[in-house]
Structures are given as structure tokens and as C-alpha cells.
Amino acid sequence: MMNRPTKTGIAGTLESNDCQVTVEPTNDDSLVIQIESVVKARFGKQIEMAVMDTCKQLELVGATVFVDDKGALDFTIKARVETAVKRSL
Template sequence: MDKFTIKKQAIAGTVESSDIQIIVDQNANNGIEIELSSSVAKQYGRRIREVIEETLSNLGVQNAKLVVEDKGALDCTIKARTIAVVHRAAEMTQTIDWEAIEEWNV
């Protein structure tokens, strides 16, 4: 069972410069699907996907469909947006300790 189960569609982030917008939805037992749109996809697309997949794995998410629009976000922003969107989609109400995030290895 997933630590975080995607219960509904959710969104985090913006399409402003240096940010990333992630929309997540359910993907019944079909694993992780990422649809990535980025002007730097040829250079950094693999890394963007890797950061998202690692973060989802650390959160225990096994099934999710993501639509991602990158505007040049750094890894830390990608992680934060991924964590936020998963919490929203899983309807989690707990407070996130953002300062301790690196301690989780997320």
C-alpha cells in the first residue's frame, strides 16, 4: 500500500520563470506516468524526471499520472512542488516540516 495514495487531482506550482507546475491525478495500478513539457527538456528532461520519480518513491507513491510544465526550476523547487502536490492529492492535513525535508532524503 502506498504511504500516500492519490485520491483526487491536485496542482502545485506556477508557470512563472524558474518554477514548475505539476498536476497529479490517479493512475490505477499503472505505475508512474510523467508528461513533461519544458523548453530545456533536451538538456535537463532526464534530471527533471529523475527528481520527480525519486521524490514520489520516497513518499511511497507507486501509481500516479503527472502533467509537468517546467520553466527552469531547480531541483529543490521540483522536490518541493512534488511533495506539495502529493499532499494535496492525498488529502493530507499534516503540517510539512519544510526545514527538515533534506533529512527525509526527499
């Protein structure tokens, strides 16, 4: 069963080694990922992959996922995405 956000979900912080993730509902089934990161030039693809993997595992549709990254590692990004998604349902 697909999961569709019904409200805005926010998780994480803007502290060093963390990221803040905001999940918002859209009007269609699309999944849009937006990333802002201090290390985007070097790790942007890796961050996007961590976000996408987590969204797929959670079967998320109809959402914009915005990640404001402050140098978080993969497992932190995945945790914050999962928390934000669950808070948005």
C-alpha cells in the same frame, strides 16, 4: 505504506524559475511521469530523476505526475511535486 491519490493535486506556477505539477489518480498501481519543459532537451533526464526520487520517497503509486517546467531547479521541482502529491491524497 503506499500513498495513492484520491483526487487531482496541483502545485507551483508557470512563472520563470518555477514549475507547475499536476498529480492525478489512475486506475492501477502504475506511476506515469510526463514532462514538458523549455529545457527538456538538455535537462529532461535530470528533471525526471528529481520527480522520480520525490515520488519514491513519498511512496506514491497509482498516479500520473505531469510537470510543466519553466526552468525550475531541482529543489523547486522536488518541492512542487511533494506539495502536489500531498494535495492529491
